[in-house]
Amino acid sequence: MEKTLIVFKPDAVQRGIVGEVLTRFERAGLKIVGTKMLQPDYDHFYQHYEGIGTLKSRKGDEIFESQLASMQEGPVIAMVLEGVEAVETVRKMVGDTEPKKAAPGTIRGDYAHVTYGQAASIGRGVANIIHASADSDEAQKEINHWFSDSELHDYSAVHEKFTQPGKKA
Numbered sequence: 001m002e003k004t005l006i007v008f009k010p011d012a013v014q015r016g017i018v019g020e021v022l023t024r025f026e027r028a029g030l031k032i033v034g035t036k037m038l039q040p041d042y043d044h045f046y047q048h049y050e051g052i053g054t055l056k057s058r059k060g061d062e063i064f065e066s067q068l069a070s071m072q073e074g075p076v077i078a079m080v081l082e083g084v085e086a087v088e089t090v091r092k093m094v095g096d097t098e099p100k101k102a103a104p105g106t107i108r109g110d111y112a113h114v115t116y117g118q119a120a121s122i123g124r125g126v127a128n129i130i131h132a133s134a135d136s137d138e139a140q141k142e143i144n145h146w147f148s149d150s151e152l153h154d155y156s157a158v159h160e161k162f163t164q165p166g167k168k169a
Ligand code: CDP
Pocket: 053, 055, 059, 063, 067, 096, 097, 116, 119, 124, 125, 126, 127, 128, 131, 132, 134
């Protein structure tokens, strides 16, 4: 099974929609193997968004600094989800980075509508509810950055009999 990192951003926590969004992942059969609420500092997000995510290199200083400031506006909830090809499945459910472009039915498409241009015009990072690892390499690095081994749990979900050999009802 593959693991991926999701982070409910301050806009999701402050809007009180964490439970609703999380239900979508549980309904799809993804298993929560780690979770915590925290308010990381600039350096933590620097490593997350540039050291691992290369956002500053890709999008420039202005977008990068706006995004880091927006992420520090309140607590976030980080989780590690596990499942079959979890990274790709979760990204599909999350949708396009820009909510305006994100398809209906995706989390960003259903819960937000803002654009890159509007966010930049007010000096904010695009409020798009949730972070999700983009690929398996990023997932591995992000999980190590956000969670220690002892914070990740190993247990059987009842529906794993459908996805794993040797598991019985
Ligand atoms: O989050 P995702 O992997 O879809 O996109 P990214 O390119 O890795 O960018 C990380 C985050 O930076 C986005 O989710 C947005 O919150 C923010 N961002 C932004 O505010 N304006 C942009 N033009 C690009 C990204």
